[in-house]
Amino acid sequence: MNALNTARDAVTAVLLPAGAAFCLLGALGLLRFPDTGSRLHAAAKAQTLGLLLVLVGTAVQMPLRHAPVLLLVALFQLLTAPVTSQIIGRAAYRAQALDHRLLLRDELAERLEREGTPAYGQEREADEEDEGR
């Protein structure tokens, strides 16, 4: 029993700081990155990974019957983070919150051009200003 507790503590001692570090890195990215699109990367990926690590680290310390609920939270985060990011990303594209100079490839613009619809944001690229920088 004692060896088991030590093992649990060891797992938690590795996973919790790692998760917290990812949370901090994600927040740092959210604060420092130049436009909405790149902030989305930091917000979605680093946060999800950080939360997953923290949840696993917590689940190890809890009685086994609480593990499924924590798993549910983790699963839910995994399912919803991409959906939220996609919707915010699309809204950002329409709202011209993306810095088009930072995009390596703009597939939506290519497609809109093919279909004869003018691409969003092309004409407003120059006067876009980001006070957050």
Next chain:
Amino acid sequence: MTVLYDSVLAVVAAAGLLTLLRLVRGPGALDRIMALDVLATMIIAGTAVGMAARGDPTPLPVLVVLALLAFIGSVTAAHLVEKREGMR
């Protein structure tokens, strides 16, 4: 172990503060929605760490509800912003 939990909580709290800074700065509504979503994730992580620290599973439902609310809230708000942009 107590030191570990405390320092992990401190790091998560620092991350939350940085997120709050982005929430205040904006510049757009979408950045604020994103910051709020991340903040909810931070609160979930912090609550989970507190649970592990005290070995007390009472806040477990809070985690589930927060995860649900954060998703519904940010999706709805982002959708509204998108609609408003489409009207212009």
